[in-house]
Amino acid sequence: MGTAILGAGIGAGLVALGAGLGIGRIGGSATEAIARQPEASGKIQTAMIISAALIEGAALFGLVICFLIATR
Amino acid sequence: MAQTPEEGHAAQADKPFNIGEMITHHVADSHEWHFATIGHTHVTLPLPVILYIPGEGLEVFSSSRFHAEGHHESGHEKHTYKGFYIDEADGKLKATDPSRKFYDFSITKNVASLFLSAILLVVVFGSIASAYKKRSGQAPKGLQSLFEPIVVFIRDDIAKANIHGKDKHGHPMYEKFLPYLLTVFFFIWFNNLLGLLPGGANVTGNIAVTLFLAVATLIATHIRSNRYYWGHIFAPPVPKALWPIMIPIELIGILTKPFSLMIRLFANITAGHIIILSLLGLIFMFRNVFVGGVVVPFVLFLNGIELLVAVLQAYIFTLLSSMYIGSAVEGHESHDDLGH
Numbered sequence: 001m002g003t004a005i006l007g008a009g010i011g012a013g014l015v016a017l018g019a020g021l022g023i024g025r026i027g028g029s030a031t032e033a034i035a036r037q038p039e040a041s042g043k044i045q046t047a048m049i050i051s052a053a054l055i056e057g058a059a060l061f062g063l064v065i066c067f068l069i070a071t072r
Numbered sequence: 073m074a075q076t077p078e079e080g081h082a083a084q085a086d087k088p089f090n091i092g093e094m095i096t097h098h099v100a101d102s103h104e105w106h107f108a109t110i111g112h113t114h115v116t117l118p119l120p121v122i123l124y125i126p127g128e129g130l131e132v133f134s135s136s137r138f139h140a141e142g143h144h145e146s147g148h149e150k151h152t153y154k155g156f157y158i159d160e161a162d163g164k165l166k167a168t169d170p171s172r173k174f175y176d177f178s179i180t181k182n183v184a185s186l187f188l189s190a191i192l193l194v195v196v197f198g199s200i201a202s203a204y205k206k207r208s209g210q211a212p213k214g215l216q217s218l219f220e221p222i223v224v225f226i227r228d229d230i231a232k233a234n235i236h237g238k239d240k241h242g243h244p245m246y247e248k249f250l251p252y253l254l255t256v257f258f259f260i261w262f263n264n265l266l267g268l269l270p271g272g273a274n275v276t277g278n279i280a281v282t283l284f285l286a287v288a289t290l291i292a293t294h295i296r297s298n299r300y301y302w303g304h305i306f307a308p309p310v311p312k313a314l315w316p317i318m319i320p321i322e323l324i325g326i327l328t329k330p331f332s333l334m335i336r337l338f339a340n341i342t343a344g345h346i347i348i349l350s351l352l353g354l355i356f357m358f359r360n361v362f363v364g365g366v367v368v369p370f371v372l373f374l375n376g377i378e379l380l381v382a383v384l385q386a387y388i389f390t391l392l393s394s395m396y397i398g399s400a401v402e403g404h405e406s407h408d409d410l411g412h
Contacts, residue, residue: 046229050395053388057332060339 008070012063019059023052091353099274099345101182102163103135107271119184121165122177123156135178182281185273189262197258226254230391234398245296245401249394252292256285257390264341264382268375276385277341279334286330289393293329297400329396333389340385344378 105117118136235246
Protein backbone atom coordinates (compact mmCIF):
# COMPACT_ATOMS: atom_id res chain seq x y z
CA MET A 1 0.00 0.00 0.00
CA GLY A 2 2.78 2.42 0.97
CA THR A 3 4.85 1.80 -2.13
CA ALA A 4 1.74 2.08 -4.32
CA ILE A 5 1.05 5.56 -2.97
CA LEU A 6 4.72 6.44 -3.39
CA GLY A 7 4.54 5.30 -7.00
CA ALA A 8 1.38 7.29 -7.59
CA GLY A 9 3.02 10.39 -6.18
CA ILE A 10 6.14 9.98 -8.31
CA GLY A 11 3.96 9.26 -11.32
CA ALA A 12 1.93 12.43 -10.78
CA GLY A 13 5.17 14.39 -10.55
CA LEU A 14 6.49 12.89 -13.78
CA VAL A 15 3.18 13.60 -15.50
CA ALA A 16 3.36 17.24 -14.43
CA LEU A 17 6.98 17.40 -15.61
CA GLY A 18 6.17 15.97 -19.04
CA ALA A 19 3.08 18.09 -19.56
CA GLY A 20 4.94 21.18 -18.37
CA LEU A 21 7.81 20.57 -20.82
CA GLY A 22 5.40 19.92 -23.68
CA ILE A 23 3.08 22.86 -23.07
CA GLY A 24 6.07 25.09 -22.33
CA ARG A 25 7.56 24.29 -25.73
CA ILE A 26 4.22 25.00 -27.40
CA GLY A 27 3.87 28.31 -25.59
CA GLY A 28 7.45 29.32 -26.37
CA SER A 29 7.20 28.47 -30.05
CA ALA A 30 3.79 30.11 -30.36
CA THR A 31 5.04 33.39 -28.87
CA GLU A 32 8.05 33.29 -31.20
CA ALA A 33 5.80 32.62 -34.15
CA ILE A 34 3.45 35.45 -33.20
CA ALA A 35 6.41 37.79 -32.76
CA ARG A 36 7.62 36.94 -36.26
CA GLN A 37 4.21 37.13 -37.88
CA PRO A 38 1.73 39.05 -35.72
CA GLU A 39 -0.96 38.99 -38.42
CA ALA A 40 -1.21 35.19 -38.14
CA SER A 41 -1.71 35.27 -34.37
CA GLY A 42 -5.33 34.03 -34.56
CA LYS A 43 -4.40 30.87 -36.43
CA ILE A 44 -1.33 30.30 -34.27
CA GLN A 45 -3.39 30.62 -31.10
CA THR A 46 -5.92 28.07 -32.33
CA ALA A 47 -3.18 25.61 -33.24
CA MET A 48 -1.51 26.28 -29.89
CA ILE A 49 -4.66 25.57 -27.91
CA ILE A 50 -5.37 22.39 -29.87
CA SER A 51 -1.87 21.00 -29.36
CA ALA A 52 -1.92 21.99 -25.69
CA ALA A 53 -5.25 20.21 -25.31
CA LEU A 54 -3.84 17.05 -26.92
CA ILE A 55 -0.79 17.05 -24.62
CA GLU A 56 -2.99 17.78 -21.66
CA GLY A 57 -5.18 14.83 -22.62
CA ALA A 58 -2.18 12.49 -22.51
CA ALA A 59 -1.09 14.00 -19.19
CA LEU A 60 -4.55 13.59 -17.71
CA PHE A 61 -4.63 9.90 -18.69
CA GLY A 62 -1.50 9.50 -16.59
CA LEU A 63 -2.94 11.53 -13.74
CA VAL A 64 -6.14 9.49 -13.69
CA ILE A 65 -4.09 6.30 -13.45
CA CYS A 66 -2.06 7.78 -10.56
CA PHE A 67 -5.29 8.78 -8.88
CA LEU A 68 -6.73 5.28 -9.29
CA ILE A 69 -3.58 3.75 -7.80
CA ALA A 70 -3.65 6.16 -4.86
CA THR A 71 -7.34 5.65 -4.02
CA ARG A 72 -7.49 1.89 -4.42
CA MET B 73 -17.57 25.28 -2.07
CA ALA B 74 -17.97 28.10 0.38
CA GLN B 75 -19.49 25.82 2.96
CA THR B 76 -16.10 24.21 3.56
CA PRO B 77 -15.11 26.30 6.61
CA GLU B 78 -18.29 25.58 8.53
CA GLU B 79 -18.03 21.97 7.60
CA GLY B 80 -14.49 21.69 8.93
CA HIS B 81 -15.71 23.27 12.15
CA ALA B 82 -18.49 20.74 12.53
CA ALA B 83 -16.13 17.88 11.73
CA GLN B 84 -13.52 18.82 14.28
CA ALA B 85 -16.06 18.61 17.08
CA ASP B 86 -16.17 14.83 17.07
CA LYS B 87 -13.21 13.54 15.08
CA PRO B 88 -9.97 14.80 13.51
CA PHE B 89 -10.45 16.64 10.23
CA ASN B 90 -10.23 14.24 7.31
CA ILE B 91 -9.33 16.15 4.16
CA GLY B 92 -9.93 13.24 1.80
CA GLU B 93 -13.44 12.74 3.16
CA MET B 94 -14.21 16.45 2.83
CA ILE B 95 -13.02 16.52 -0.80
CA THR B 96 -14.94 13.39 -1.75
CA HIS B 97 -18.06 14.82 -0.15
CA HIS B 98 -17.79 17.95 -2.29
CA VAL B 99 -16.80 16.35 -5.56
CA ALA B 100 -19.03 13.28 -5.54
CA ASP B 101 -22.72 12.98 -6.26
CA SER B 102 -25.13 12.51 -3.36
CA HIS B 103 -28.78 11.92 -2.52
CA GLU B 104 -29.23 15.28 -0.82
CA TRP B 105 -28.13 18.78 -1.74
CA HIS B 106 -25.99 19.98 1.13
CA PHE B 107 -25.42 23.76 1.10
CA ALA B 108 -23.85 24.63 4.44
CA THR B 109 -23.43 23.63 8.05
CA ILE B 110 -23.94 26.50 10.47
CA GLY B 111 -23.02 25.41 13.97
CA HIS B 112 -24.70 22.03 14.20
CA THR B 113 -27.54 22.73 11.76
CA HIS B 114 -27.19 21.27 8.29
CA VAL B 115 -28.75 23.39 5.55
CA THR B 116 -29.76 20.60 3.21
CA LEU B 117 -32.25 20.16 0.42
CA PRO B 118 -33.55 16.58 0.56
CA LEU B 119 -33.99 15.09 -2.91
CA PRO B 120 -36.40 12.38 -4.03
CA VAL B 121 -35.20 8.81 -4.06
CA ILE B 122 -36.72 6.81 -6.92
CA LEU B 123 -36.06 3.10 -6.91
CA TYR B 124 -37.27 0.40 -9.23
CA ILE B 125 -37.28 -2.95 -7.51
CA PRO B 126 -37.94 -5.87 -9.88
CA GLY B 127 -41.04 -7.73 -8.70
CA GLU B 128 -42.07 -5.00 -6.24
CA GLY B 129 -42.39 -2.00 -8.52
CA LEU B 130 -41.54 1.63 -8.01
CA GLU B 131 -40.57 3.08 -4.65
CA VAL B 132 -40.52 6.87 -4.23
CA PHE B 133 -39.63 8.67 -1.00
CA SER B 134 -37.62 11.64 0.19
CA SER B 135 -33.96 11.20 1.09
CA SER B 136 -34.69 13.00 4.39
CA ARG B 137 -36.20 9.65 5.56
CA PHE B 138 -32.66 8.43 6.06
CA HIS B 139 -32.30 10.74 9.04
CA ALA B 140 -35.89 10.96 10.11
CA GLU B 141 -35.40 10.87 13.90
CA GLY B 142 -33.33 14.07 14.09
CA HIS B 143 -29.79 14.25 12.90
CA HIS B 144 -27.32 12.36 15.08
CA GLU B 145 -24.27 14.55 15.19
CA SER B 146 -21.97 12.01 16.79
CA GLY B 147 -22.70 8.68 15.22
CA HIS B 148 -22.65 7.56 11.62
CA GLU B 149 -24.93 4.60 12.27
CA LYS B 150 -27.05 3.42 9.38
CA HIS B 151 -30.47 5.03 9.16
CA THR B 152 -32.43 2.46 7.25
CA TYR B 153 -35.75 3.12 5.59
CA LYS B 154 -37.72 0.36 3.84
CA GLY B 155 -34.59 -1.77 3.85
CA PHE B 156 -32.30 0.82 2.26
CA TYR B 157 -29.55 2.98 3.68
CA ILE B 158 -26.95 5.43 2.39
CA ASP B 159 -23.43 4.14 2.67
CA GLU B 160 -21.37 6.90 4.30
CA ALA B 161 -18.18 5.67 2.63
CA ASP B 162 -19.20 6.33 -0.97
CA GLY B 163 -22.55 8.13 -0.60
CA LYS B 164 -24.35 5.44 -2.57
CA LEU B 165 -27.72 3.98 -1.74
CA LYS B 166 -27.54 0.34 -0.70
CA ALA B 167 -29.96 -2.34 0.38
CA THR B 168 -29.52 -3.88 3.83
CA ASP B 169 -30.00 -7.22 2.14
CA PRO B 170 -27.10 -7.33 -0.36
CA SER B 171 -28.85 -9.90 -2.58
CA ARG B 172 -31.85 -7.60 -3.11
CA LYS B 173 -31.83 -6.25 -6.67
CA PHE B 174 -32.87 -2.66 -7.37
CA TYR B 175 -32.24 0.09 -9.89
CA ASP B 176 -31.55 3.58 -8.58
CA PHE B 177 -33.24 6.28 -10.70
CA SER B 178 -33.08 8.88 -7.94
CA ILE B 179 -32.94 12.61 -8.56
CA THR B 180 -29.50 13.10 -7.06
CA LYS B 181 -27.65 16.37 -6.59
CA ASN B 182 -26.16 16.15 -10.09
CA VAL B 183 -29.52 15.37 -11.69
CA ALA B 184 -31.16 18.27 -9.85
CA SER B 185 -28.34 20.53 -11.00
CA LEU B 186 -28.78 19.28 -14.56
CA PHE B 187 -32.49 20.19 -14.39
CA LEU B 188 -31.52 23.61 -13.07
CA SER B 189 -29.04 24.25 -15.87
CA ALA B 190 -31.48 22.93 -18.48
CA ILE B 191 -34.13 25.38 -17.24
CA LEU B 192 -31.53 28.17 -17.21
CA LEU B 193 -30.43 27.38 -20.78
CA VAL B 194 -34.03 27.22 -22.04
CA VAL B 195 -34.94 30.51 -20.34
CA VAL B 196 -31.81 32.37 -21.49
CA PHE B 197 -31.82 31.16 -25.07
CA GLY B 198 -35.60 31.17 -25.37
CA SER B 199 -35.65 34.85 -24.44
CA ILE B 200 -32.80 35.58 -26.87
CA ALA B 201 -34.56 33.74 -29.68
CA SER B 202 -37.83 35.60 -29.09
CA ALA B 203 -35.88 38.88 -28.98
CA TYR B 204 -34.51 38.13 -32.45
CA LYS B 205 -38.01 37.39 -33.70
CA LYS B 206 -39.46 40.55 -32.16
CA ARG B 207 -36.65 42.90 -33.09
CA SER B 208 -35.54 41.43 -36.39
CA GLY B 209 -33.19 43.66 -38.32
CA GLN B 210 -32.47 45.85 -35.31
CA ALA B 211 -29.38 46.04 -33.15
CA PRO B 212 -29.19 43.42 -30.35
CA LYS B 213 -30.08 44.50 -26.86
CA GLY B 214 -29.49 43.18 -23.33
CA LEU B 215 -28.80 39.44 -23.11
CA GLN B 216 -28.80 39.33 -26.90
CA SER B 217 -25.73 41.50 -27.16
CA LEU B 218 -23.97 39.41 -24.50
CA PHE B 219 -24.45 36.12 -26.33
CA GLU B 220 -24.41 37.21 -29.98
CA PRO B 221 -20.59 37.58 -30.15
CA ILE B 222 -20.15 34.13 -28.57
CA VAL B 223 -22.59 32.50 -30.98
CA VAL B 224 -20.95 34.25 -33.94
CA PHE B 225 -17.51 33.18 -32.67
CA ILE B 226 -18.58 29.54 -32.50
CA ARG B 227 -20.17 29.75 -35.94
CA ASP B 228 -17.22 31.44 -37.67
CA ASP B 229 -14.13 30.29 -35.80
CA ILE B 230 -15.18 26.81 -34.73
CA ALA B 231 -17.86 25.45 -37.06
CA LYS B 232 -17.08 27.22 -40.34
CA ALA B 233 -13.31 26.94 -39.88
CA ASN B 234 -13.31 23.18 -39.32
CA ILE B 235 -16.34 21.74 -41.11
CA HIS B 236 -15.95 22.22 -44.84
CA GLY B 237 -17.96 21.05 -47.81
CA LYS B 238 -21.58 21.24 -48.85
CA ASP B 239 -24.43 18.78 -48.62
CA LYS B 240 -26.37 17.53 -51.64
CA HIS B 241 -28.72 20.52 -51.58
CA GLY B 242 -25.81 22.95 -51.72
CA HIS B 243 -26.11 24.14 -48.14
CA PRO B 244 -22.84 24.49 -46.25
CA MET B 245 -22.21 21.41 -44.15
CA TYR B 246 -21.41 23.32 -40.95
CA GLU B 247 -25.01 24.56 -40.70
CA LYS B 248 -26.14 20.99 -39.92
CA PHE B 249 -23.82 20.73 -36.94
CA LEU B 250 -23.99 24.28 -35.62
CA PRO B 251 -26.99 23.59 -33.32
CA TYR B 252 -25.15 20.65 -31.73
CA LEU B 253 -21.92 22.59 -31.30
CA LEU B 254 -23.69 25.59 -29.77
CA THR B 255 -25.66 23.34 -27.43
CA VAL B 256 -22.62 21.45 -26.26
CA PHE B 257 -20.61 24.65 -25.75
CA PHE B 258 -23.22 26.43 -23.69
CA PHE B 259 -24.20 23.27 -21.79
CA ILE B 260 -20.63 22.62 -20.69
CA TRP B 261 -19.94 26.27 -19.96
CA PHE B 262 -23.08 26.81 -17.88
CA ASN B 263 -22.54 23.61 -15.93
CA ASN B 264 -18.89 24.47 -15.29
CA LEU B 265 -19.91 27.86 -13.95
CA LEU B 266 -22.74 26.43 -11.83
CA GLY B 267 -20.23 23.95 -10.40
CA LEU B 268 -18.01 26.83 -9.26
CA LEU B 269 -20.83 28.43 -7.28
CA PRO B 270 -20.79 27.81 -3.54
CA GLY B 271 -22.77 24.63 -2.91
CA GLY B 272 -22.92 23.88 -6.62
CA ALA B 273 -22.93 20.31 -7.90
CA ASN B 274 -19.91 19.04 -9.79
CA VAL B 275 -21.86 18.04 -12.92
CA THR B 276 -19.20 18.27 -15.63
CA GLY B 277 -16.78 16.60 -13.21
CA ASN B 278 -18.98 13.50 -13.25
CA ILE B 279 -17.69 10.84 -15.62
CA ALA B 280 -21.22 9.70 -16.59
CA VAL B 281 -22.11 13.20 -17.82
CA THR B 282 -18.92 13.58 -19.83
CA LEU B 283 -19.37 10.02 -21.15
CA PHE B 284 -22.77 11.02 -22.51
CA LEU B 285 -21.33 14.17 -24.11
CA ALA B 286 -18.54 12.14 -25.71
CA VAL B 287 -21.03 9.57 -27.06
CA ALA B 288 -23.10 12.44 -28.49
CA THR B 289 -20.00 13.67 -30.33
CA LEU B 290 -19.26 10.12 -31.50
CA ILE B 291 -22.76 9.88 -32.98
CA ALA B 292 -22.59 13.39 -34.48
CA THR B 293 -19.26 12.50 -36.11
CA HIS B 294 -20.56 9.38 -37.80
CA ILE B 295 -24.08 10.42 -38.68
CA ARG B 296 -23.00 12.16 -41.88
CA SER B 297 -19.60 10.57 -42.41
CA ASN B 298 -18.80 10.06 -46.09
CA ARG B 299 -17.04 7.33 -48.02
CA TYR B 300 -13.71 9.19 -47.93
CA TYR B 301 -13.74 9.00 -44.14
CA TRP B 302 -14.45 5.28 -44.13
CA GLY B 303 -12.02 4.80 -46.99
CA HIS B 304 -9.37 6.41 -44.84
CA ILE B 305 -10.09 3.86 -42.13
CA PHE B 306 -10.53 0.64 -44.12
CA ALA B 307 -8.19 1.42 -47.04
CA PRO B 308 -5.62 3.86 -45.66
CA PRO B 309 -3.29 5.42 -48.25
CA VAL B 310 -0.27 3.34 -47.20
CA PRO B 311 1.34 0.23 -48.72
CA LYS B 312 -0.97 -2.78 -48.43
CA ALA B 313 1.53 -4.63 -46.23
CA LEU B 314 0.83 -2.11 -43.47
CA TRP B 315 -2.95 -2.53 -43.56
CA PRO B 316 -3.08 -5.22 -40.85
CA ILE B 317 -1.49 -2.67 -38.50
CA MET B 318 -3.15 0.50 -39.77
CA ILE B 319 -6.77 -0.66 -39.91
CA PRO B 320 -6.95 -1.74 -36.23
CA ILE B 321 -5.21 1.50 -35.23
CA GLU B 322 -7.72 3.56 -37.21
CA LEU B 323 -10.62 1.58 -35.73
CA ILE B 324 -9.33 2.15 -32.20
CA GLY B 325 -8.83 5.80 -33.15
CA ILE B 326 -12.59 6.14 -33.70
CA LEU B 327 -13.11 5.38 -30.00
CA THR B 328 -10.06 7.06 -28.48
CA LYS B 329 -11.12 10.49 -29.77
CA PRO B 330 -14.39 10.63 -27.78
CA PHE B 331 -12.67 8.80 -24.91
CA SER B 332 -10.10 11.57 -24.64
CA LEU B 333 -12.90 14.16 -24.78
CA MET B 334 -14.58 12.38 -21.87
CA ILE B 335 -11.43 12.12 -19.74
CA ARG B 336 -10.25 15.65 -20.53
CA LEU B 337 -13.42 17.40 -19.38
CA PHE B 338 -13.88 15.12 -16.36
CA ALA B 339 -10.28 15.37 -15.17
CA ASN B 340 -9.92 19.11 -15.73
CA ILE B 341 -13.04 20.05 -13.81
CA THR B 342 -12.52 17.51 -11.04
CA ALA B 343 -8.85 18.42 -10.66
CA GLY B 344 -9.74 22.11 -10.39
CA HIS B 345 -12.26 21.40 -7.64
CA ILE B 346 -9.83 19.11 -5.79
CA ILE B 347 -7.01 21.69 -5.89
CA ILE B 348 -9.23 24.43 -4.45
CA LEU B 349 -10.66 22.12 -1.79
CA SER B 350 -7.29 20.75 -0.71
CA LEU B 351 -5.86 24.25 -0.34
CA LEU B 352 -8.84 25.31 1.74
CA GLY B 353 -8.45 22.09 3.73
CA LEU B 354 -4.93 23.18 4.73
CA ILE B 355 -6.53 25.79 7.01
CA PHE B 356 -8.32 23.10 8.98
CA MET B 357 -5.36 20.74 9.00
CA PHE B 358 -3.07 23.36 10.55
CA ARG B 359 -5.80 25.14 12.58
CA ASN B 360 -3.87 28.34 12.14
CA VAL B 361 -5.19 31.75 11.15
CA PHE B 362 -1.96 32.70 9.36
CA VAL B 363 -2.29 29.74 7.02
CA GLY B 364 -5.71 31.12 6.15
CA GLY B 365 -4.21 34.51 5.38
CA VAL B 366 -1.92 32.89 2.81
CA VAL B 367 -4.34 30.30 1.46
CA VAL B 368 -7.47 32.41 0.96
CA PRO B 369 -5.95 34.90 -1.55
CA PHE B 370 -4.35 32.00 -3.40
CA VAL B 371 -7.68 30.16 -3.53
CA LEU B 372 -9.35 33.32 -4.85
CA PHE B 373 -6.70 33.46 -7.56
CA LEU B 374 -7.28 29.79 -8.41
CA ASN B 375 -11.02 30.43 -8.55
CA GLY B 376 -10.29 33.11 -11.15
CA ILE B 377 -8.24 30.56 -13.10
CA GLU B 378 -11.14 28.12 -12.82
CA LEU B 379 -13.44 30.69 -14.43
CA LEU B 380 -11.02 30.70 -17.36
CA VAL B 381 -10.81 26.90 -17.37
CA ALA B 382 -14.63 26.72 -17.40
CA VAL B 383 -14.83 28.55 -20.72
CA LEU B 384 -11.61 27.03 -22.08
CA GLN B 385 -12.79 23.45 -21.57
CA ALA B 386 -16.13 24.21 -23.20
CA TYR B 387 -14.21 25.78 -26.10
CA ILE B 388 -11.83 22.85 -26.43
CA PHE B 389 -14.63 20.28 -26.32
CA THR B 390 -16.54 22.18 -29.01
CA LEU B 391 -13.44 22.79 -31.12
CA LEU B 392 -12.29 19.17 -31.04
CA SER B 393 -15.85 17.95 -31.72
CA SER B 394 -16.04 20.19 -34.77
CA MET B 395 -12.63 18.94 -35.95
CA TYR B 396 -13.72 15.32 -35.62
CA ILE B 397 -16.96 16.08 -37.43
CA GLY B 398 -15.05 18.04 -40.06
CA SER B 399 -12.69 15.11 -40.69
CA ALA B 400 -15.67 12.80 -41.21
CA VAL B 401 -17.51 15.00 -43.73
CA GLU B 402 -14.63 16.56 -45.67
CA GLY B 403 -14.12 15.85 -49.34
CA HIS B 404 -11.50 13.90 -51.18
CA GLU B 405 -8.53 16.24 -51.52
CA SER B 406 -8.47 18.25 -48.29
CA HIS B 407 -6.44 17.12 -45.29
CA ASP B 408 -6.20 18.74 -41.92
CA ASP B 409 -2.80 19.69 -40.61
CA LEU B 410 -2.71 17.38 -37.59
CA GLY B 411 -2.27 14.25 -39.63
CA HIS B 412 -5.69 12.68 -38.95
